[in-house]
Amino acid sequence: VPSAEHADEWTAGARRPVELSIIVPTYNEEDSVRPLYDAVVAAVEPLGLPFELILVDDGSRDETFARAAALAAHDRRVRVIKFRRNYGQTAAMVAGIDHARGEILVTMDGDLQNDPADIPAFIDKIREGYDLVVGWRHKRQDKFWTRKVPSVIANWLIAKITGVPIKDNGCSLKAYRAELIKNIPLYSEMHRFIPAMTSIAGARIAQLRVRHHPRRFGTSKYGLSRVYKVFLDLLCIKTILLFTRRPLLWFAGAASLAGAFSLLFGFVAVLRALDPMAAPSVVYPGLAILCGALALFLVFLGVLGSLVYRTGAVRLEAFSALSARMLAATPKLVSEGTPR
Numbered sequence: 001v002p003s004a005e006h007a008d009e010w011t012a013g014a015r016r017p018v019e020l021s022i023i024v025p026t027y028n029e030e031d032s033v034r035p036l037y038d039a040v041v042a043a044v045e046p047l048g049l050p051f052e053l054i055l056v057d058d059g060s061r062d063e064t065f066a067r068a069a070a071l072a073a074h075d076r077r078v079r080v081i082k083f084r085r086n087y088g089q090t091a092a093m094v095a096g097i098d099h100a101r102g103e104i105l106v107t108m109d110g111d112l113q114n115d116p117a118d119i120p121a122f123i124d125k126i127r128e129g130y131d132l133v134v135g136w137r138h139k140r141q142d143k144f145w146t147r148k149v150p151s152v153i154a155n156w157l158i159a160k161i162t163g164v165p166i167k168d169n170g171c172s173l174k175a176y177r178a179e180l181i182k183n184i185p186l187y188s189e190m191h192r193f194i195p196a197m198t199s200i201a202g203a204r205i206a207q208l209r210v211r212h213h214p215r216r217f218g219t220s221k222y223g224l225s226r227v228y229k230v231f232l233d234l235l236c237i238k239t240i241l242l243f244t245r246r247p248l249l250w251f252a253g254a255a256s257l258a259g260a261f262s263l264l265f266g267f268v269a270v271l272r273a274l275d276p277m278a279a280p281s282v283v284y285p286g287l288a289i290l291c292g293a294l295a296l297f298l299v300f301l302g303v304l305g306s307l308v309y310r311t312g313a314v315r316l317e318a319f320s321a322l323s324a325r326m327l328a329a330t331p332k333l334v335s336e337g338t339p340r
């Protein structure tokens with residue numbers, strides 16, 4: 001029960017409410033758990049900011065959960081979420097985001113390839129007034145052909161198609177204003193498209209160069225199959241970016257065109273039927289019926305699209321209300337932190 005948890009947190013004497021939540025999805029990363037915890041504490045404790053570290057164990061089959069739970073038993077700032085089976089990195093991130101209590105959220109990889117020492121710079125950026133800060137692994141320490149090359153191509157394509165020029169969408173090290181990211185729907189493998197998704201809500205996005213280390217423990221979880229998934233998600237996001245608001249408008253346009261052709265062919269068919277010299281033919285009546293059916297089909301697709309949109313998670317009204325609130329909230333945050 002979240003409210004009871006909060007009550008506990010707020011009344012426990014000297015304890016202040018959490019301001020920063022660091023969310024780390026982990027999947028079979030047993031040897032990284034402890035060093036990760038040490039690195040996060042070393043980087044964040046000096047800031048004097050009440051923080052929590054949320055480890056999301058995504059159905060690991062090794063000791064990851066046991067080691068995370070042992071940390072949580074000793075340090076109340078550590079919280080662990082456990083999935084019964086492997087749901088994937090996006091689902092794990094979303095669970096962490098949902099449970100986070102801070103005003104600023106940070107996500108990062110659980111394999112120590114991201115460096116927690118970069119976190120303070122991200123927090124500064126959020127306090128400057130940005131809603132999302134994205135890391136850029138400018139000296140990425142991964143395999144050339146299966147990691148870096150696909151990544152450069154994918155980022156170029158994502159920038160072209162979504163219009164959000166981010167160098168490194170796949171970098172998990174990101175910081176967010178909690179209110180923003182808690183209201184952005186993420187599913188499938190969309191943790192790679194967070195900048196594009198938040199751009200719908202008019203997020204102000206900053207980019208920071210970050211350190212990147214070679215993997216020390218365990219093995220990489222992704223192969224080249226992620227390229228295919230990136231394409232599908234990209235298609236989906238482009239549709240969302242294009243369609244937000246009124247699907248019927250687009251479908252009705254296409255339906256009108258088909259309807260116009262149907263009338264035209266129908267007219268020709270009637271003319272030919274009345275002309276005793278013309279050879280009888282099914283071509284024109286057939287085309288008229290085909291185009292008429294297409295027009296009807298498109299109209300109903302549009303109606304269906306509108307219904308889905310009304311009930312779906314990416315309604316524009318939700319985003320506009322969100323950006324209005326974010327704008328109102330920003331001056332407070334900026335004056336609190338760094339001098340301008």
Ligand SMILES: Nc1nc2c(ncn2[C@@H]2O[C@H](COP(=O)(O)OP(=O)(O)O)[C@@H](O)[C@H]2O)c(=O)[nH]1
Pocket residue numbers: 025026027028029056057058086087088089090092093108109110111113142219220221222
């Ligand atoms: N929760 C969760 N995390 C995952 C999954 N697959 C990978 N990860 C985590 O995502 C991060 C990046 O994965 P990694 O295999 O290192 O990808 P790479 O750095 O691109 O080679 C690591 O912290 C992994 O533990 C998954 O299925 N679920």
Ligand SMILES: [Mg+2]
Pocket residue numbers: 109111113215220
């Ligand atoms: Mg990695």
